[in-house]
Amino acid sequence: MSNRQLAFILFGIMFGYGSIGLPKALAENAATGGWVSILIATLLALISTTILVYLGMTHQNKTFYDYSKELSEKYTATILTLLYIVFMFIMFTLINKLSSDVFKQTILRNTPNWALITVFLITAYYAVIKGIDTIARLCEVYGLIIILFGVVIHFIAFTQGDLIRMQPFFVAEDLANYFDGAIKAKLAFSGMAIFSAIPFIKKQNHTIYIYSAMMLLLIAMLYIIQFESSIAVMGIDSIVFYRDALFTAIRRVDVPSLQFLRRLDAIFIISFIISIFLNITLFVYGTVFHLSKLLPKVSFRLLAFAVLSLSFLVCQLPMSFDEGANLLETASLAGGLILNPVNLILLLLSKVKKSDKKVC
Amino acid sequence: MNNDKKKSKSDLCSPSENIEEKLRDLRSMLTHAREIEKSTQTLVHSLQERSINYGSYLQQIKTENKFIKNIQQLENPNMGISVKRMSVARKQLFVLYIQELTNREMLSQFLIGPILKYDQAAPLDIDILHNSIINLDDVTVDSAKEKTLDYILKGYSVIIVDDNEEEYLVANTIKIEKRTTQSPEIEQTLWGSRDAFTENINSNLSLIRYRIKDPSLIIYKCLIGERTKTNVAVVYIDDIANQEYVNKVIKKINSINTDGILETGMVQKFLLNNTFDLFPQTGLIEKSATACQCILEGKICILVEGSNLSLIAPKTFFEFFVSSDDNYGYMYLGILAKLLRFISAFCYLSLSSLYIAIVAFHFDILPPQYALAMAVSRATVPFNAFTEVLIMEIATEILRESSIRIPKNIGPTIGIVGAIVIGQAAVSAGLISPLVIIITSLSTMCSFVIPDNLVINPFRIMKFMLLVFTGILGLFGFTMGLNIIFINLVSQSSFGIPYFSPLAPFNFSDLKNFILGDLTLAKKRPGFLKTPDNTRL
């Protein structure tokens, strides 16, 4: 796997569902200074990504279960891997459910939820059984498409917005609020956990640190463009009323000179669907991969099928959109709070082992 | 037979009492028997007449020569082996050949003629025949008795000297019905050479040799097909083509185990055996110049005896969109043409689905004027949009399929009928909205823009899949349908090369070379081919 592909995998898993509610979350907590929050969140994400990448790089060609077994013992490793599995399972199940809700509310009013969920899951199954190579290639191509569409759509939206609605850009007194906003933006920056399921090869991936940092920066830039363009169109006072803030902002743009593309929804919906598809697929892959490490005897396809069926059943639990959204936010925050310290401890352990070896 | 009858006559005579009566019976039986005899005779005669073929003559030859005996044993009466028997200088000679496969003019002029004219004192033997008499270039001496029949079946003439049981002569007198080199039919270019491959493998190979005079051009030949024994040649340049792919191809070809190979397409079928891969991973090439270009690129060209198409492997998705003249034509036009081809492929796949997505699901993504115009255009149509599009798509597929089968001289007529009946009449009857006619005909036109039509065939099927997806879930179904096609596309690999390179995995310089497609700018061969010698300039 090349560095580029790894970086795009990071893009694929991060950029997607989190972006739709991000403008609202930032406008609520950080008002027009939301971009500062995004940068802070990027910094936090960079730290946890680097820890994971470092772990992967010190343990060549191994994934989380293998090296955690090496650093601790089998029992602990199983529990830690289970943590990852549960985290990723909750993430993709909720993302699937909530985004299906969003699609149901916006473009397909009468279609039952389960139909959308099933289509997502089956397509994800198809991609996952094709293996990580296929998913990586998919991420590369889709990533380019999403970035291109995103930049074009939001620059067009900029031209329709008011510059004054984006100001003030920075208020020093609000710095504490900006940190609040950064924590609220956690959801949009969760997903680096996928690196726990991908083996690294030192010869190929020695510059992966730079690549992943650049990719995080790119994601941050896209989020900033999205945030600024949507508040330029709607204003922070209005955007806080909409859970699908980004989509609402896009629907308030109408550029007559673009003729039949004057309404940007269609392009936006397509790029949004594929970005959510990438989110789900990668989380599913992570879940199934870790599970297959724990149960090496069961075939990958069967595990994938079982995981997706379970996810489908979980999606059928009665849950309102708000409950789901809150749960997702909590899950992403909890995931960050639990998994990052775990990774950090493993990192320290591997450092200790290394120095032990040197002493010996 | 006659003996039998006489016997029965005597049987009847001896114990008789009422002779008169029995005599009468006997007479009638006799006439009856005569009739039978007559009819059997005519039957035998006609049978003999029919089987006065060359084989029967071969059987009649009485000789102790082991080669001839061997053939006599193996020969089946309808194989059609001809024998020319000659007695020259006290020696008995036999020339065995099959008339249909042999160039008989050559045979009589350069082989039989000189032999019969032989008037030297020295007794004729294989050496003299070989060295001083036969006027042919390709004559060899062989001694394997089991190979004689094979030689004859391939069209060689086998010359056997009656008293020589050690060796025989084999002369190449193969005659092959062949077309002369003609201009290409399916792979047409505006500025390009016009010599296409023919059904003759040797002349095809000569076309390649003629273009590439490189000593490291390798032609690996093998026979496949238990019964057809088809010659298959694998052509590549040793120090350019990656040995890994070459081995893979050769291994796959050698492992083909079938009774007959008649077309290149059959070989292709055996090379790719994953049924779930939707897209073609090898290219069929008709023009020898294009084949040479691919070989120079580091690809492997497979020629099959009796087929005018050559197979190119490996081939990636993007290469289907390149026409051979893009590389040396005006560069900017090439870029535009490639862009147009991609747009066309996308349009062909998705235009009708997008129409359904807009007309039946998300009319709000269109500006008001467009929405109204669409509604007006559909006002009289009794079907819903999905049915309407489905009918039109099937109708165009029918037209397309029929236009392949229609004899050439009535083709244009049918085209006009199709256009008038389906286009004009359906619209004026209010059955189909004009917009759908525009969309289906435009998308059909789009499908002919792609230079290598093989890649369009999967699209023809997937178009309908996409249509159903869109009909159920609108734009969401459309996107997910495209998604599934796309996953299949990127998951494929052609002999180990990712099918979607150079875009995924991304390689900037390959992509640049692909887009610019200019010979002078592309200094390196495509990286994904992993060629040992990757510099072009």
Added chain:
Amino acid sequence: MTKKYVSLLLVIMLPTLLLTGCWDYHDINMTNISISTGVDIVNGQIEYTGEVAKIAPAQAKGNENGGGGIGVYNFYAYGKDLEQARAAFDAGVPYPHFLGAARAVIFSTSYAKQSIAPYLHRIAQINDYRKTILPVISRDHPAELFKLKVESDISVAFLIEDMMSSLTKQGKAIYPTVGHLLSDDDIKTIGELIPYVGIEEGSIKYLGLAVLKNLKMVGTINLKDTSGVVYLLAKKPSITENLPGIENKNNTFSLLTSLKKRTFNTDYVDGKLIINIDMNFDATLNYQYYTESTDEKKLKVLEDLVAQSIQGKIIKIIAMSQKEFDCDFIGFAKYFRAQHPLIYRKINWEESYRNADFFVNIQVNIHNLNLADPNARTLYFK
């Protein structure tokens, strides 16, 4: 083997599950395409009117103008509140509604005085309504508007929308959308402006702007006074200013102004709000009624005169907003908030705005005489 069965199961499952219903499938010609809606209060009841596209097939229209035609028919529905009127309307139409093609929503003055917020929020939350739709307030009943036979456009709504968008393109009007109104309303401290239309001499005319405070109509600005608003709010205001001749009193200079730069600087000094408006214009001398020679000095005088004229118009509008309507409909609050966010959080904006000091500084440059040379002379006249 299990693998094969799993994929087979999936292949069979997907279509069967999905084909059980094409839930959202609905052809466009099987909808009522709304072109516009009007909301009014008549006899204490909500009157809900509007135009729906009449989709005529191409043949029915005959050959006169080739293609098919789009006609409209009007509808009327009444009810105690919006929902009842809506239900009454739904009870009499053949197909479900499609609101995405609506061009304008017309409120009557009486409804607007009560508040247009309910209807705007309806537009905001109903998915297929475009948020870029044009809201207007009509002096006359919307029902009467819709009854008019429009010669110059497809229907009333098309006329109003085309009229407003072309005026805005020329820089002579502003075009607020429902989205803008909602965003501005959410700021709470500023008012809004909506085009005001009515029937004059049997046809629909743009009469000026209606001022809304918290989405309730508080008054109107006449068409001739709106140029002050346009100078302050339009993206590219371009308004003709007519000035009397300097030497020849009969003469009139017609100048076309176009905005080069506009800045609003706000400040808060000693508990007083100060707003500086700096504007820089280019002007073109379109024509004169009678040719009067011009020189640099004269142009300078002209420039000053134009600047004064513009300044007067702006000051008039600001006075209106401070005194007459007591509402910051220009939206200075947005600028103040952007420039002094911390002070904004502390003060009561309405209060401060009422007593704010404005400094309007206008600069005009004329360096375009529209290719005319008023100073020309020949051998025969000087």
